[in-house]
Amino acid sequence: MxxxxxxxxxxxxGAEVLKDVNLRLTGGTIYGLRGPNGSGKTMxxxxxxxxxxxxxxxxxxxxxxxxxxxxxxxxxxxxxENPAFLPEYTGLRNLILLAQIQNRVGASEARQALLDVGLExxxxxxxRKYSLGMKQRLGIAAAILDKPEMLLLDEPTNAxxxxxxxxxxxxIRRERDRGALVVxxxxxxxxxxxxxxxxxxxxxxxxxx
Amino acid sequence: xxxxxxSELWKAFHNKMFLLALAVGLLMSxxxxxxxxxxxxxxxxxxxxxxxxxxERFVGGHGGFSLFMLWLLIYYxxxxxxxxxxxxxxxxxxxxxxxxxxxxxxxxDQIVTRMGKRAYFRAKYVAVFLSGGAVVGGTALxxxxxxxxxxxxxxxxxxxxxxVFNGHFLSMLYFRNPWLFCLAFCGLAFLxxxxxGTLCLAVGTLPRFQVFVILFPYLLYYVWNxxxxxxxxxxxxxxxxxxxxxxxxxxxxxxxxxxxxxxxGLVALLGSAIGYWQxxxxxxx
Numbered sequence: 001m002x003x004x005x006x007x008x009x010x011x012x013x014g015a016e017v018l019k020d021v022n023l024r025l026t027g028g029t030i031y032g033l034r035g036p037n038g039s040g041k042t043m044x045x046x047x048x049x050x051x052x053x054x055x056x057x058x059x060x061x062x063x064x065x066x067x068x069x070x071x072x073x074x075x076x077x078x079x080x081e082n083p084a085f086l087p088e089y090t091g092l093r094n095l096i097l098l099a100q101i102q103n104r105v106g107a108s109e110a111r112q113a114l115l116d117v118g119l120e121x122x123x124x125x126x127x128r129k130y131s132l133g134m135k136q137r138l139g140i141a142a143a144i145l146d147k148p149e150m151l152l153l154d155e156p157t158n159a160x161x162x163x164x165x166x167x168x169x170x171x172i173r174r175e176r177d178r179g180a181l182v183v184x185x186x187x188x189x190x191x192x193x194x195x196x197x198x199x200x201x202x203x204x205x206x207x208x209x
Numbered sequence: 210x211x212x213x214x215x216s217e218l219w220k221a222f223h224n225k226m227f228l229l230a231l232a233v234g235l236l237m238s239x240x241x242x243x244x245x246x247x248x249x250x251x252x253x254x255x256x257x258x259x260x261x262x263x264x265e266r267f268v269g270g271h272g273g274f275s276l277f278m279l280w281l282l283i284y285y286x287x288x289x290x291x292x293x294x295x296x297x298x299x300x301x302x303x304x305x306x307x308x309x310x311x312x313x314x315x316x317x318d319q320i321v322t323r324m325g326k327r328a329y330f331r332a333k334y335v336a337v338f339l340s341g342g343a344v345v346g347g348t349a350l351x352x353x354x355x356x357x358x359x360x361x362x363x364x365x366x367x368x369x370x371x372x373v374f375n376g377h378f379l380s381m382l383y384f385r386n387p388w389l390f391c392l393a394f395c396g397l398a399f400l401x402x403x404x405x406g407t408l409c410l411a412v413g414t415l416p417r418f419q420v421f422v423i424l425f426p427y428l429l430y431y432v433w434n435x436x437x438x439x440x441x442x443x444x445x446x447x448x449x450x451x452x453x454x455x456x457x458x459x460x461x462x463x464x465x466x467x468x469x470x471x472x473x474g475l476v477a478l479l480g481s482a483i484g485y486w487q488x489x490x491x492x493x494x
Contacts, residue, residue, distance in 0.1 A: 051318055072322045084315025088224065100216040101323040142319060 001027035001062060001075075001149045001181045003048060008057035010043060010205075017043045019205040021057070025183065027149060030176045032196030033185040033207075040205040041185035042081055045152045048183065049078055077148035079156060083139025087128035091138045092121050095145055104146050113141040118167055132159035140168060144175060151175050151182045157191060169195055213324050217336035221304040227340055230302035234348030237295075238281055240288030241352055245279045246359045275363035277387040281352035282394050282458040283372050296345055296456060297427040300402040303340035305409030305426070306419035308333055308488065313414065326489040333488065334407055334481065341406025345456075346399025353391050376448075376463025394458040397469065401456045404473055405430075407480035413487030452476055 003025045010018040017040050025031055033041045046052045047059060050072040059066040061073055085094040095110035111121040117137040130138065136159045143151060153172070157165040172195060176182050185202075186192050192199050200207050221227065252274045281289045292299075311317040321329050365371045365384055373383040373390075383390040408426040416422050430453040437451040449455055449462040452472050457464075 049318070049322055051322070071325045076322050078318070078322065080315070080318060082315065084319055086220070086311075086314075086316060097216045097220065098319060098323065100219075101213045101320060103212040146323070 001179075002060075003073075003150070003181065004060040005047070006057050006060070008047060008054040008059060010047060010052060011055045012052075017205050018047065018054070021047075021205075021207045023200070023207060025181055027181040028176060028179050029198065030172060030182045030184060030196045032192035032199035033183060033202055034187065034189055034192050034199060035185075035202035036187060039202045040207075041202045042154055043205075044202060044207065045078070045080055045154055045183065045185055048150075049073065049076060049080070049152055051080075073150050075146065075149040076152070077143035077146060077150070078152040078154075079139040079143045080152065080154045083135045083142070085127045085135075085138060085142070088126055090124060091119055091127060091130070091134075091141070092123075094127055094138070095142060098142055099145060102146060109147075110145060113145045114138075116144065116171060117141045118164065133161065133164055136160055137164065137168075140171065144171065147178070147180075149180055151180050153183070154185045155187070156184060157186070157188065165191070213320070213328055213332040214335060217332040218339065220307065221336035221340040222343075224304070226306065227303040227344070230299050230344045231347070233302070234292075234299050234344050235351060237288045237292040238348050238352040238355070240291065241279075241281050241284065241286045242288070242355050242359060244286040244288065245284070245356055248279065249274060249360050274361070275365065276353075276356050276360040277363070277365050277383070277391065278372055279360050280356055280391055280458070282349055282391075282398065282456065292348065293454070293457060295427065296348075296398075296402070297405050297430050297453065298423060299348065300341035300345050300405035301409050301423045301426050303344050303406070304337050305341065305406045306422045307337070308410055309412075309414055309416065309419055309422050330410075330485055330488040334410065334484065337406045337410065338403035342399040342401075342403035345402025345405070346395055349398040350392075350395045353395060372459035374463075376465065377459060378464050378466050378469055391458070398456055400473060401452070404477040404480060405452070407484060408476065409480075410484030410487060411480050413484075 003023070005021050005023040008018060008021045009016060021044065033044060035041050043052065047054060050066045050070070053067045061070055064070045066073070085091075086097070089097070091114060092110060095113060096107055099105045099107070099110050114121045117140050119134060119137050119141065127135070127138070136156070140153070140156055143153060156168050156172070160168060172182055172184065184192065184196060198209070200209055278284060279286075281292055311320065365373070365387055367384060371383070373380050377383070379390050379393055382393070405426045408429065409422045412422055412425050416425070430451070434451040434453045441447055441450065448468040449460055449464045450468055450472055454460050455464060455469050455472055
């Protein structure tokens with residue numbers, strides 16, 4: 001898998017949130033994006049996910065242009081900003097509902113994804129009763145659920161204690177070893193230094209190595 | 210598409226709002242049934258009194274107070290009036306709010322990146338349609354079946370001041386096979402519930418709160434109804450063109466099939482075309 005971003009800019013309501021971004025990312029690597037809040041890290045991840053279209057430039061996925069030849073990356077797992085689930089259902093039910101969409105994985109993989117992030121699959125509590133840390137873990141479980149070729153994680157260690165962060169770090173490395181292209185955005189420089197093989201700095205919408 | 214439809218249908222029929230809508234619909238029907246049972250008891254008593262007092266003048270029957278006059282979509286009881294005016298809320302309540310909720314919470318991103326916006330819209334449309342239709346059509350069917358246990362099932366008589374007249378849709382069927390007439394209107398109620406629920410998709414993410422999405426079809430129909438009666442009717446005697454009242458099987462104005470299906474088609478077009486644009490074309494960042 002390869003993602004190529006060529007001269008991509010994005011303007012939202014008159015504000016240029018991404019400015020002439022050029023990047024080439026390949027599978028089997030962990031990339032880090034660092035920068036202060038509001039620098040454009042999340043927008044860059046949303047651009048790679050196909051959730052926003054560049055105002056100028058283009059995003060190519062294995063040579064196919066996102067937004068023209070492809071609506072979204074065909075195999076994508078992501079955790080952008082806050083974990084997003086239906087509050088009235090359990091964690092397992094939320095994952096099963098997501099798994100049903102593509103039918104690539106089933107209930108057993110959903111249970112395994114929960115175990116991988118340290119959650120109990122048979123927990124009967126609804127998502128709305130989860131603690132912040134549990135919500136974050138569930139968000140990561142959803143991201144890795146379909147064993148994606150491309151994994152986009154925005155502040156994956158938010159609300160996690162040291163043990164939880166270590167577990168997630170291991171998990172991200174396992175995804176990389178599987179061959180996934182992993183992009184992790186974080187304002188925690190030390191975390192990225194430990195984890196990422198290449199780190200880019202995002203400042204006011206500009207991306208530099 | 211198949212997997213996503215399964216997932217959408219599961220969510221549409223396994224949520225508290227669907228159960229709430231069903232409960233409110235059944236409550237309206239229960240109010241109608243209770244009032245009918247009192248009316249039928251009273252009519253039966255007066256008929257028996259008449260039979261005792263003056264058997265020679267007794268012509269038989271229940272004076273027209275049969276199931277086919279007292280059904281929810283025909284009769285003017287407290288329950289049926291509530292249903293007649295508030296059914297658009299029942300249609301939107303089960304699942305119409307779900308698009309706004311999924312978009313505002315971010316669940317939308319998780320879903321569309323797995324299967325695309327167009328397939329998401331199709332599955333959402335079907336789920337909203339079926340859940341709205343099930344509650345509105347289900348309430349009408351429930352009322353028909355339970356009333357059949359209470360009310361005399363007497364063929365409507367043209368001489369007995371029936372609620373259905375010549376200009377009404379399927380009026381001939383009403384006098385020949387009233388069961389089929391009622392079942393046909395249960396089917397129409399299902400369709401009205403379905404297309405009305407999908408109007409919620411047309412407002413997209415414009416409202417901040419789900420309650421406004423749920424109220425939108427009702428408010429739209431209310432304004433439409435006012436325009437119809439205040440403006441359109443002043444141009445002459447038009448057929449009924451108000452979706453709020455077209456669900457009734459025997460409204461005060463004539464309701465030809467073309468008016469029912471024309472207005473329903475217009476509502477379906479609004480829900481599907483604007484809904485499609487909202488769900489698939491508008492960028493939300």
